[in-house]
Amino acid sequence: DIQMTQSPSTLSASVGDRVTITCRASQSISSWLAWYQQKPGKAPKLLIYKASSLESGVPSRFSGSGSGTEFTLTISSLQPDDFATYYCQQYNSYARLTFGGGTKVEIK
């Protein structure tokens, strides 16, 4: 199975900061990568699909980039509602989907 490695596992930041989370795949996944936001007790929410396509209704401060094995999620100006855990997920491998370990964004 394709392994997805996220970094950092925890990130401390302030409102207004630019935040970048990295996700690396153990082999090339083209652009078949999604990013999710999850808050405690809630189901994950899709933010980005196909590495850089913004899901409808998601604020434009969220952006995704990358292809092959290295990907980033960027929040251009962190807002109070953005403190949450973020996961990447590859869907290149037919019927062998995998998630990254998650990045918790905390208040500094």
Next chain:
Amino acid sequence: QVQLVQSGAEVKKPGSSVKVSCKASGGTFSSYAISWVRQAPGQGLEWMGRIIPILGIANYAQKFQGRVTITADKSTSTAYMELSSLRSEDTAVYYCATGATSADAFDIWGQGTMVTVSS
């Protein structure tokens, strides 16, 4: 847009099985691939497998092969996930999920079902 509604919380004994349901409404059920994802307390997300109801074909993560069975009933627009030989490590919230834009980028999630395995 399809919505997914899951069955309620379960408490099971080690060694037993659990079957969780996921009912779709508001869309064409058979054309979506339904995946199951679980999350143990304080842990990350783990994909377990999926089914394409229109084909009746299920695929499973290697970790769960032989222990999980995913099925779908087109007549009731319901998908099921059955996990057998339960152990304490299977205590988790189990989600069903699907994608309207891309089957495997999940923009639609069920509310989650808590399964507790305890003697």
